[in-house]
Amino acid sequence: xxNHSNANTSPKSxxxxxxxxxxxxxxxxxxxxxxxxRVTLVxxxxxxxxxxxxxxxxxxxxxxxxxxxxxxxxxxxxxxxxNPEKKLAEVIxxxxxxxxxxxVNVASPYFVGHMTSAIPFFMVHLKTIVSALNQNVVKLxxxxxxxxxxxxxxAKIHRMIYENSEAFYRTHVQNTETTLGAxxxxxxxxxxxxxxxxxxxxxxxxxxxxxxxxxxMAAAYKAYNVDRAVILVSRxxxxxLRKAAGLLGLGNKSIIPIGTDEKNKLDLxxxxxxxxxxxxxxxxxxILAIVGIAGATETGTIDPLEEIAEVCxxxxxxxxxxxxxxxxxLFSNSYRHLLKGIKQADSVTIDGHKQFYMPMSCGMIYFxxxxxxxxxxxxxxxxxxxxxxxxxxxSLSGSREANSLILDSALKIMGxxxxxxxxxxxxETAAAFAExxxxxxxxxLITAPELNILTxxxxxxxxxxKLSFDxxxxxxxxxKQLNSINRDLQRLQRESGWSFVSRTSLKFGQDHSNCIVVLxxxxxxxxxxxxxxxxxxxxxxxxxxxxLAGKF
Ligand SMILES: *Cc1c(COP(=O)(O)O)cnc(C)c1O
Numbered sequence: 001x002x003n004h005s006n007a008n009t010s011p012k013s014x015x016x017x018x019x020x021x022x023x024x025x026x027x028x029x030x031x032x033x034x035x036x037x038r039v040t041l042v043x044x045x046x047x048x049x050x051x052x053x054x055x056x057x058x059x060x061x062x063x064x065x066x067x068x069x070x071x072x073x074x075x076x077x078x079x080x081x082x083n084p085e086k087k088l089a090e091v092i093x094x095x096x097x098x099x100x101x102x103x104v105n106v107a108s109p110y111f112v113g114h115m116t117s118a119i120p121f122f123m124v125h126l127k128t129i130v131s132a133l134n135q136n137v138v139k140l141x142x143x144x145x146x147x148x149x150x151x152x153x154x155a156k157i158h159r160m161i162y163e164n165s166e167a168f169y170r171t172h173v174q175n176t177e178t179t180l181g182a183x184x185x186x187x188x189x190x191x192x193x194x195x196x197x198x199x200x201x202x203x204x205x206x207x208x209x210x211x212x213x214x215x216x217m218a219a220a221y222k223a224y225n226v227d228r229a230v231i232l233v234s235r236x237x238x239x240x241l242r243k244a245a246g247l248l249g250l251g252n253k254s255i256i257p258i259g260t261d262e263k264n265k266l267d268l269x270x271x272x273x274x275x276x277x278x279x280x281x282x283x284x285x286x287i288l289a290i291v292g293i294a295g296a297t298e299t300g301t302i303d304p305l306e307e308i309a310e311v312c313x314x315x316x317x318x319x320x321x322x323x324x325x326x327x328x329x330l331f332s333n334s335y336r337h338l339l340k341g342i343k344q345a346d347s348v349t350i351d352g353h354k355q356f357y358m359p360m361s362c363g364m365i366y367f368x369x370x371x372x373x374x375x376x377x378x379x380x381x382x383x384x385x386x387x388x389x390x391x392x393x394x395s396l397s398g399s400r401e402a403n404s405l406i407l408d409s410a411l412k413i414m415g416x417x418x419x420x421x422x423x424x425x426x427x428e429t430a431a432a433f434a435e436x437x438x439x440x441x442x443x444x445l446i447t448a449p450e451l452n453i454l455t456x457x458x459x460x461x462x463x464x465x466k467l468s469f470d471x472x473x474x475x476x477x478x479x480k481q482l483n484s485i486n487r488d489l490q491r492l493q494r495e496s497g498w499s500f501v502s503r504t505s506l507k508f509g510q511d512h513s514n515c516i517v518v519l520x521x522x523x524x525x526x527x528x529x530x531x532x533x534x535x536x537x538x539x540x541x542x543x544x545x546x547x548l549a550g551k552f
Contacts, residue, residue: 018084019083019084044088052096055105107525110532112500113501115325117524118526120357120414122409122410122413127406130401135401136400136401137183137391137392137402138390138395139390139392148389149408153404154180155173157350157407158366161366162343163343175370178370178371179370179371181364181365182391182395186324186363187238187324187363190349190363191238191240191320193347194244194365195320196396197376200376203220203224204375209223229287230287230288232271232275232291233266233291234257234266234293235258235259254288258274263301265304268307271290289319290311291321292308294342295323295327298520300325300447302451304341305344306340309341313344324350325354325355328419330342331420332423332424334424338450346372349364349365350364350365354524357422374394423452430452430523433533436530442458442544444457446518455504457517458486458541458544459482460544460549485544485548486518489540489548493539496539496543501521503517
């Protein structure tokens with residue numbers, strides 16, 4: 001709030017010229033009514049856009065110039081001031097000059113470690129529009145046409161996944177009785193929604209039982225004469241699946257991991273065997289869903305969706321595809337075929353804040369059957385009335401922002417072709433990176449990229465020889481050494497602040513007992529080129545030579 005001449009000094013206020021009173025409060029709620037205040041507001045917006053733009057243009061920003069300890073010591077005051085501390089301009093300046101440089105420059109093309117990256121600049125404008133309009137799509141009365149646009153953009157993405165007929169989409173696009181999907185907070189809540197729907201559909205109301213949503217799990221198991229319900233997914237399934245099972249009362253042990261083949265795809269024989277074991281086991285177990293992953297978080301690999309769909313159809317099991325990462329591959333004429341079989345999915349998770357390049361946070365869930373979401377419908381008299389377009393009826397969220405406006409606008413600005421270029425660039429650059437890694441004698445490619453994610457490790461040539469020894473004990477010792485080298489390497493590179501790859505550990509061997517530490521690269525930033533990736537490898541070799549080689 002602005003200066004005031006009759007400053008009323010509060011003992012706690014650090015700045016005596018700032019006060020909160022009705023006069024000033026009123027001003028911050030009004031649109032600028034005169035030219036001077038309009039100019040001021042535009043000036044602030046410029047400061048945000050270009051101040052932050054400068055930060056994001058800097059080489060990296062993954063730096064630890066200030067340690068976490070140092071930072072956390074600076075943020076310990078827990079008292080809220082009675083009077084204002086700062087004016088808007090000061091707040092903005094502080095964020096740009098002091099906060100942003102200590103945040104992470106995820107937009108750097110040298111930041112290739114996570115599923116968060118640069119976003120098109122127009123996304124900032126679109127996000128601003130969403131805030132400025134402040135529509136609440138929980139109900140029509142607070143969003144009107146924006147809810148209608150949401151139904152339209154959901155139908156567009158549904159069509160990209162399921163490719164139903166024009167007539168199908170004409171029937172459902174604005175149908176108040178049916179729902180093709182929903183916007184949610186992210187992949188986690190999308191997966192949760194998928195399981196919620198699958199659970200409620202499986203344990204539907206029947207004679208003497210009002211359904212699992214009202215009567216709970218114990219009653220559901222009793223009514224359906226089962227001991228437990230499980231969900232099958234490859235061992236590379238995202239941890240959000242376990243979270244969802246916990247929340248839904250299935251227990252997270254009910255997420256049963258299935259082995260993978262040498263390409264990190266769900267092993268179909270192991271899946272069939274597990275289903276056979278469950279069906280013939282001592283417990284009466286209901287298989288609630290089988291999940292196919294389209295773009296595993298750690299390896300980027302895609303499960304054999306078409307074959308999993310067949311298994312699900314055969315056993316009448318809900319087929320969920322977790323395409324949080326890989327979904328937008330459908331934009332690419334060259335790589336769409338990798339997701340063959342996704343059309344058969346009963347539900348599909350897609351993240352907006354990943355490969356749709358939307359700002360945090362946006363997820364989506366889609367369903368093949370336009371009425372299946374009825375099993376999670378909640379009505380309230382003051383909102384969410386029956387037969388209305390109130391999007392809050394079949395949704396995990398209550399009030400929520402109009403992310404659909406951002407996605408709809410982005411689709412218009414980019415076209416499918418724009419997204420296709422981004423997807424192709426990621427996949428092709430990752431392939432080139434894999435080749436480069438294989439070419440270098442001090443590196444080992446661990447999981448080859450199917451999409452735009454790969455894992456590798458630094459493996460000095462002298463140790464690589466020992467890995468081919470017959471003696472399992474020697475190999476194990478070398479792997480332990482390599483784990484330690486790669487753990488240190490990743491940390492040192494991050495701390496030096498030039499580039500960033502992430503780190504995870506993958507299990508190998510017959511019984512998946514060998515845990516090896518790997519570096520993980522996610523190539524989604526269109527500015528990330530093969531020459532930048534070579535720089536990153538050079539830096540890793542240099543860090544090894546200078547800091548690590550002597551230690552081992
Ligand atoms: C990222 C991801 C999730 C979780 O999504 P959030 O948006 O982080 O909640 C789930 N599954 C897969 C495959 C993912 O890549």
